[in-house]
Amino acid sequence: MKKLLSILCMVLALAACGKKEENQNNVKLTVKIGASFPLSGNMASIGNAAQKALSAAIDEVNKNPDNKYFYQLIVENDQMDPRQINSVASKFIYQDQVNVMFSYFSIANRIMAPLAAQNQIINFSFGFGNDGLQSKYNFQNFLTVEAENQAVIKFFKAKKIKNVDLVYQNIGAADEFLNPLLVLLKQEGIAYNVHRFNKNERDFSILVSKIKNSSSQAVLVYAFEPEADILTKEFRQQSLSKIVAYNDGLPMTNDYDLYEGYYNIGSVLTPEQYKMLWGLKGQNAAYATYLYDSGKIIVDAYEHAPTTHKVPTADEISDYLHAHEVYSGVVNSYKLDAKGQFHSAGQTTIIKNGQLTVYGD
Amino acid sequence: MEYLINLAILFSIYSMLALSLNMVIGMSGLVSLAQAAFYGIGAYATAIGMTSLGLGFFTTILLGIVINVAIAFVVGKILARFQYDYYAIVSAGLSVIVFSILLNWKKVTNGALGIYGIGKPVVAGYAFYSNSAFLGLALLFTAAIFALYVWIDRSSFGRVLKALREDERLTHVMGYKTKYYKSVIFVLSAALSGIAGAFFASYIAFIDPTTFQLKEGIFLFTIIIVGGLSSAVGSIVGALILISLPEVLRFVGLPYEIAAQLQQIIYGALLVLMMIFKPQGFFGKFRM
CATH class of the missing domain: 3.40.50.2300 (Response regulator)
Known part of the structure; x- marks a missing residue:
């Protein structure tokens, strides 16, 4: 029993040593963005690329001194396992009290979307199969x-x-x-x-x-x-x-x-994307860039949504997003439908002379 | 608080699974890796029953138990012919078969897409929508399974199982039908795993076959090894450690670029340390 306690103490001490990323700017209010990716296991290469892309978007945004808010990205590994996804979602909602959640793949979305709707939190997903999961708070940005x-x-x-x-x-x-x-x-x-x-x-x-x-x-x-x-x-x-x-x-x-x-x-890979692959070549860059665009879209909404609160509510963000409908990012131009689905066109590419190139008709 | 309640629900579900598995492995010495299969069948019975057949949660629990008992009865008869590592291999085979069925019988299980929108239990008009209410219900079932474990452990039936665990041949020579005892405990364990599966499906509200792979059986095996074989308390402690440890590690302030990988390494290293210092688990009464 003593050993059990000593091991638990060791783990708790380790946890106590931890220091999560804090708001570096004390003046600005913080918007918390929780992102759940598979960072270990079979899908880790995709998850890690997605994490890098979203981090890149948030880092770029936070460098802008004119922004109203500081954007804190909290990334968790869900291993694409329903039990882990549920725990991550609970942590985001109840512990971290995030304003926005990013869920990857349809498995994560099917668990996180109902929780987002129930708790009135904006949820951005990159999977398919949103049927029956639509709510005012759920958005999906990937090719349909x-x-x-x-x-x-x-x-x-x-x-x-x-x-x-x-x-x-x-x-x-x-x-x-x-x-x-x-x-x-x-x-x-x-x-x-x-x-x-x-x-x-x-x-x-x-x-x-x-x-x-x-x-x-x-x-x-x-x-x-x-x-x-x-x-x-x-x-x-x-x-x-x-x-x-x-x-x-x-x-x-x-x-x-x-x-x-x-x-x-x-998924689209435009010339603009080549300029901003952030070393993602070989790590599923095309998927990741949708994350990058979504990060920018959600930040834009927080910066510009009309609000009667210190930080816009999920309802205000949702209303703002739906009011605009058309967005342009580095990946593509998007059209948002009433169900929260961002629509964009698909594209064909070819690896030619060692380069991924857009393939014309 | 809600986050802790979420963890407590998962802990409760995995305690049920660990207790049921410890009946087979710890109490009887039968190294079964089939638990994930019965867990999955219970979960799918609830998912399909509630979403497609319109059945209530408790009816689907019964449905899961009936299906598990039927399958475990047949498989148990086959498994009863084996011992030790052979038992493990054959039981692992069942896990692989069930996973393949869940993945490929698309008309019934929806295949790799899984089933979502699974409802919560309702008793006399009261729906267990809140996590705290659901936790109460899950803990009630965990307590019942715990009590059942202790009762079997102390009964003459349990003593025969332990004798069988120590020396099957000798137990047989003493006049006990060892195959019968092995089958009965296997069937009972399968039925109880089905209950855990039902709670999992209802709580997460989404299931797909990947949750119920052989690796989940190995995870459950790890829980009872860490907690201690042949110990009801050990099953609970094992579930507590293995469910809470990864969550505790989420709060360790590691750089997020490498946090996931480091968390896995720390998790693995802690398990290795536990096994070095406590090879019998924390409350183990039997060592394999």
């Missing part, structure tokens, strides 16, 4: 499934593809895309074969062999790291000569040689 799938169809038409192999990881986000995409493919008269694989699969030799011998002209992949890399290595090893495209796969890689000549369809 429709926009991303339309970009896929546009690409297939441009390449005159009539038969495609779809290789989709067996995860929720992939399902969100796949089912509507199949409907669109049928409508466009494009034949397809669907191949699914689970997280942690490492041997794709049989799958690639099947694809190689199929009558398809192209392969569309939806996969995260490291499975995407392993699958792509297998494409190279078996000298697959078909058109290979990824649904938001390429911005995740740091191995541009491996993906040379392959396409990415989905």
Whole structure:
């Protein structure tokens, strides 16, 4: 028992030593922004890039002496695990008493969105599947499934593809895309074969062999790291000569040689983004830049929303955001709909001569 | 305070799981890694029952128990033929199978997308919407499972389980049907895990298959090793430590660029230290 107490004391002492980032400017009031990302585990590369992007946006904003408020970013690791996400959300809401929450991926959003609505806190999400979770306080900024799938169809038409192999990881986000995409493919008269694989699969030799011998002209992949890399290595090893495209796969890689000549369809990577990758190359920069823009959007709302309080309330921020509808960021221009969804167009890129380049029609 | 209540609810749910697992591993010496599977089945029974079938929370608990008992009865019969590491491997297999079913039986489980919008318990018109009320209910069930554990531990049935744990062959020679005892405790443990699953689904209001993977079974295994095998108090202490430790580490003022990674390292290092200084766990009565 003494040892138990000594270990607990040690941990508590460690915690007591801690000092979170404080408002460096005593004059300004603080707006607290809680961001929940997967910073360890399978999705860590995406989460870490997102964290860097949001931090970059907030750091830039805090350098402006004319701002009314100081923006304090509180980042927590949710490991993309529902139990952890719930704990992080509780900490943000009850302990840190944040003004805004950022939740990543649909899993986090499905837990945090109802809590945000219940506690009247602005929640920015980057996942899909917002149906049934809409509230005045929930906003979603990423390509919609429709926009991303339309970009896929546009690409297939441009390449005159009539038969495609779809290789989709067996995860929720992939399902969100796949089912509507199949409907669109049928409508466009494009034949397809669907191949699914689970997280942690490492041997794709049989799958690639099947694809190689199929009558398809192209392969569309939806996969995260490291499975995407392993699958792509297998494409190279078996000298697959078909058109290979990824649904938001390429911005995740740091191995541009491996993906040379392959396409990415989905999230936008504009020339402006090249200027501001903050060393994010190889860390899923495209997703992260949506976070950057969202950070700027929410700060803009706090700085300019009409308020009768010291700090604008969530209702006032929501009203301000909805009153404007059109936003332009470094990623894209966005149109906000009544449900809190920011709409923007998808885009295709290609890795050409070791560079991720915008691919025209 | 609300944040602490949230942690207390999770602690309560994991205490239920730890107690049920300790019945199998600690009390009976059967290294089961199937607990996450039964936990998941209980959670999905509640999620599907409440969102698709319109059933009440307590009805879905019963549904989860019935499904778990049926599965555990069949699997328990198979598992009863094994001992030690073989038992662990076969039970881990069940965990993998259940995860695959939850992930791929999309019409029923909604696959990787999971199920959200799961409701809260309602008793005689009173809905347990507030976290404090939910905590009260969860603690009530935890206390009941704790009492059941202590009662079994002190009963003749429990003594046979402990004898089986120490020497299965000798217990068999003494005239006890060891396979029967192994099956019964496995089924009971599965039923109790289902209750924890129901509480988890209702509290978080969203579940997906990733929560109920083999790694969750290993996490539960860690809880009872740290708390102490064959100890009801140990199960509770183990759950308290393993649930609260990561949360305490959130308040350690580490630079946020590396905080997540350092927290994991500190968490792991503390577990290693605990095992070095307390290899039997804090209240362990049995060492594997």
